[in-house]
Amino acid sequence: MSDGPEAYMDGSKKLTDEDTFCFSCTPEKKCFTKCCHDLSLVLMPYDIMVLKNRLGMKSGDFLRKYTSVHVGFESGLPVVMLKMEGPYLKCPFLEEGKGCSVYDARPGACRTYPLARMARRSKDMEGVEEFFFIVREPDCLGFRDCKTWTVRQWKENEGLDEYNEMNDIFGELLQAKTEAGVEHLTADQIDIFYMGCYDIDSFRQSFLEGPNLERYMEDPEVIEVISNDEKELLKYGMRWVKKKLFQGGCLSCAGASCSTS
Ligand code: SF4
Ligand code: SF4
Incomplete structure (x- = not known):
């Protein structure tokens, strides 16, 4: 799963708040935590703040221990990525057999999946116009035996509004x-x-x-x-x-x- 979400994005269905999709992620699924390996997980500024506080660390120590930084080829800006660990490129916050050890502080990208958010702003408009696409990671069984959500319900359930607000400032x-x-x-x-x-x-x-x-x-x-x-x-x-x-x-x-x- 080292490709970014755009590799598996269904760009034909543009979803807004009242549109529905079907998804269910539970520990009983065979794929449980597979998606927490071999990830290209870019951390946004608010992700870093929430995670370092959850771990009781200073941001500099968190960044040195858990992330790698490169200058984006196109953007020319520093990009912070979560460093995977071990031979199976495991997320450092995954506890094998248990799940995410920082679940309440997990990054916005982990909360948003299986959606990908696009935010568009124009000079004539206050704030941003947002819409979503479905991302189907090949090994993910979340689309079988699934529950129907509106995009709005998913955002509420995952606590996404505060992440999106901060990402929009970025x-x-x-x-x-x-x-x-x-x-x-x-x-x-x-x-x-x-x-x-x-x-x-x-x-x-x-x-x-x-x-x-x-x-x-x-x-x-x-x-x-x-x-x-x-x-x-x-x-x-x-x-x-x-x-x-x-x-x-x-x-x-x-x-x-x-x-x-
Ligand atoms: S259902 Fe998808 S998101 Fe949930 S654990 Fe399985 S692979 Fe990960
Ligand atoms: S932060 Fe948690 S949910 Fe996100 S990849 Fe790591 S273990 Fe999985």
Whole structure:
């Protein structure tokens, strides 16, 4: 199962919230946990935050221990992947015979399967338009003896809304890169991207705890919020990267006239 979901995606059926599909994943199925081996599992910023907290780790330690990073061939941006382990390329969080040891903190991609989510945004529209496709991994028996779900029910059952909200903020950042016409980042810019999006504990230390001029220029109420809420800090980190690398200037002057932007 090393191919990405797009290899098995049924692109002919575009699903929205009230459309239905049939799927059932239970420990009784012969294929149970087969899908947790030999995966190309890209971790999104929110996946990393939730997992490192579940494991009681700092983001830097989590990233060093469990992930590999490469610069995307097309995007030119750092991509974080979960490192598989052992001869059978097992997900590090799979307990053989038991299942996912981090089930309540499993990544968005594990929650979304057997769907794949596409999010489209345009300048004329607030937020994003989302739709889904069915992904049929060849060894997956989830489509037999299955239960009918609407897409909305699946999203609720899997707790996907908060993952999608955070992924859409990350998507804004990728869109800003495209709009800015930036192709390649320098090594320093890659470090900024990596820290603001993935290594949130280092971002906290650098932005909130060190002598940082950008912090002093920010609204104290914003600083209060991001100091006390890590999810808000991550949203801020992604928007800080967007502004810094692709829009110019500091986050506090986004949309306003400012001598530094
Ligand atoms: S039904 Fe599909 S998703 Fe569930 S364990 Fe089997 S292979 Fe994995
Ligand atoms: S995080 Fe859990 S559900 Fe996802 S691949 Fe690993 S063991 Fe399977």
